[in-house]
Amino acid sequence: xxxxxxxxxxxxxxLLTVVPPVFYLxxxxxxxxxxxxxxxxxxxxxxxGMEILVPIKGVLPGQEEILESMLRQDYPSxxxxxxxxxxxxxxxxxxxxxxxxxxxxxxxxxGTAGKCGQKNHNLVQGIKHLSPSTEVVVFCDSGxxxxxxxxxxxxxxxxxxxxxxxxxxxxxxxxxxxxxGVCQAIYAAFLLLLIANKSKPWGGATAITVxxxxxxxxxxxxxxxxxxxxxxxxxxxxxxxxxxxxxxSLLRSPLPNQSLSGFIHYLDRQILxxxxxxxxxxxxxxxxxxxITAVIVAAIVVAILFPLGMISPILGWLSYVSIVVIFxxxxxxxxxxxxxxxIRSWLISFLPFILVTAFVFLRSLFRNYIDWHGKRYYLxxxxxxxxxxxxxxxxxxxxxxx
Numbered sequence: 001x002x003x004x005x006x007x008x009x010x011x012x013x014x015l016l017t018v019v020p021p022v023f024y025l026x027x028x029x030x031x032x033x034x035x036x037x038x039x040x041x042x043x044x045x046x047x048x049g050m051e052i053l054v055p056i057k058g059v060l061p062g063q064e065e066i067l068e069s070m071l072r073q074d075y076p077s078x079x080x081x082x083x084x085x086x087x088x089x090x091x092x093x094x095x096x097x098x099x100x101x102x103x104x105x106x107x108x109x110x111g112t113a114g115k116c117g118q119k120n121h122n123l124v125q126g127i128k129h130l131s132p133s134t135e136v137v138v139f140c141d142s143g144x145x146x147x148x149x150x151x152x153x154x155x156x157x158x159x160x161x162x163x164x165x166x167x168x169x170x171x172x173x174x175x176x177x178x179x180x181g182v183c184q185a186i187y188a189a190f191l192l193l194l195i196a197n198k199s200k201p202w203g204g205a206t207a208i209t210v211x212x213x214x215x216x217x218x219x220x221x222x223x224x225x226x227x228x229x230x231x232x233x234x235x236x237x238x239x240x241x242x243x244x245x246x247x248x249s250l251l252r253s254p255l256p257n258q259s260l261s262g263f264i265h266y267l268d269r270q271i272l273x274x275x276x277x278x279x280x281x282x283x284x285x286x287x288x289x290x291x292i293t294a295v296i297v298a299a300i301v302v303a304i305l306f307p308l309g310m311i312s313p314i315l316g317w318l319s320y321v322s323i324v325v326i327f328x329x330x331x332x333x334x335x336x337x338x339x340x341x342x343i344r345s346w347l348i349s350f351l352p353f354i355l356v357t358a359f360v361f362l363r364s365l366f367r368n369y370i371d372w373h374g375k376r377y378y379l380x381x382x383x384x385x386x387x388x389x390x391x392x393x394x395x396x397x398x399x400x401x402x
Contacts, residue, residue: 007315010298014322017295021288022329028193029332032247035196046159048135050078050151053126055119056091056142057084057373061256064094066145071102073151081106081129082142083122091142116385117226118373124222130210137213139228140205144170144251154249155207163244164212165236169195169204170251173339174258181258182341182349183356184266189336192247199245200233212241225383226370230277234382250338260356265371267360272370277383286361292326293358296351299323 052070060066070080082095087109099105108129113121123139130137136158138151157163169192174181188203195202206229213219216235225231236243274282299319306316330350334343370377371391378387 004312007312010302011315011318013291014295014299014318017288017291018322018325021292022325024197025190025193025329025332028196029336031196032192032336035245036247038248047076048159049131049133050075050136050138050155051130051134052078052080052138052140052151053083053123054080054140054142055083055122055126056095057089057118059090059094060143062254063091063142064098066143066254067094067098068102069145069147069150070140071098071104072148073146074148075151078151079104079106079131081108081126083108083110083126085110085112085118085122113388115388116223117228117377118375120222120225120228120231123228124219127213127219135210136207137210138205138207140251141170141203141253143253144205145254146249146251150249154205154246157244157246158207158209164241165201165206165208166244166246167199167201167204167206168246168249168251169202170253171337171339172253172255174255174341176257177341177345178258179345179349179352180260180263181255182345183353184255184258184263185337185339185341186330186333186346186350186353187267187270187357188253189333192250192336193333196245196247199243200236201229201243202233203229204251205249206232216241224385225277226372226377226379226385227273227277227383230273231383234277252338264356264360267357268364268367269370269372271357271360271364272367273383275364275367276379276381282364286364289354289361290358293354295322296326296354299326 054067054070056067067080067082082091082098082105084091084095084107092107092109095105095107099107106129108125110122110125112118116124127137136155138155140146154166154168157166170188171192172181172185172188174185191202208218216239218232218235221231221235222228233243271282271285274285299322302311302315302319303323305311306313306319311319327347327350330347331343334341334346368378370379374391376389376391377385378389380386
């Protein structure tokens with residue numbers, strides 16, 4: 001059967017949609033492998049004054065274990081500053097309990113943000129409370145567990161003077177491996193592969209010299225912006241400051257009993273933030289994801305019709321190849337997650353992940369606000385906060401992107 005003009009269009013659409021992004025993701029995997037092979041110092045070497053700033057809101061199951069991991073680092077002298085919006089936050093009691101057991105705990109009550117995201121406000125207040133002797137500051141979310149050697153290993157490129165900024169990402173550990181928890185783990189693995197090709201802060205943790213922090217006026221930008229990591233990445237890009245990505249220091253984020261609504265709520269912000277801070281990234285991702293979703297649906301339809309003799313052999317076999325390549329990409333994502341979620345659960349969750357993400361992308365076209373921790377932020381160009389209101393919804397506490 002000869003291919004019609006429309007079938008040729010579908011043929012090239014399949015090729016152009018599937019091949020380039022898969023190549024880009026494979027390139028990211030290669031870069032991560034090479035970065036993970038680098039040698040670390042055998043000794044601590046220089047140990048400049050260091051502080052970790054951790055915004056925290058509410059208390060989660062296992063929260064004490066998570067925070068303690070940051071306080072048990074194999075580093076000569078450092079403090080952890082926990083940043084809490086108000087005295088009424090349940091996290092205050094937990095932090096005070098930790099301060100009675102660990103000498104390197106500091107607590108800062110930041111107050112409510114007015115013209116920026118609450119997390120940004122917390123971080124700005126934390127920077128203002130840094131010790132004069134601090135030379136390196138680490139920003140880390142409160143939902144991440146780290147091993148005892150993490151701080152020394154992660155900050156090495158900054159301490160040895162090779163970079164002013166180092167960043168790492170995180171991997172989600174769904175407990176148990178619900179479909180929507182696995183979907184969130186898939187999304188994180190996908191982002192890790194993307195930022196491996198263009199290193200930039202995007203969740204996880206970032207270490208930066210205090211001198212660079214003030215030279216680049218990060219406080220000024222954060223004081224009016226909704227989000228910390230993407231806006232910091234834009235500042236660094238504009239200033240031409242290179243960022244080192246350290247996949248060896250990947251953070252572990254426990255994700256207990258994730259639901260569909262919880263995953264959508266998380267994904268909503270992940271997709272909406274760059275709509276304002278990085279519109280090119282957002283629009284490119286939207287077009288790509290909607291296209292790949294359509295390709296998957298079309299490939300499934302063609303694969304069903306092909307045995308019935310209704311599709312040309314070239315297009316039929318291309319649909320089979322496309323499906324295999326897409327699920328090979330899913331396996332690649334699986335290898336990026338260190339917790340070895342059962343491959344069966346991962347593959348079963350992959351198509352729902354694609355479809356739900358497409359839904360959230362489509363919805364982002366019509367959203368002019370972001371809901372985050374009970375607040376609704378209306379934004380302007382670059383992520384500047386124009387207005388803050390109560391969200392008036394009960395979305396639940398989401399620690400994974402504090």
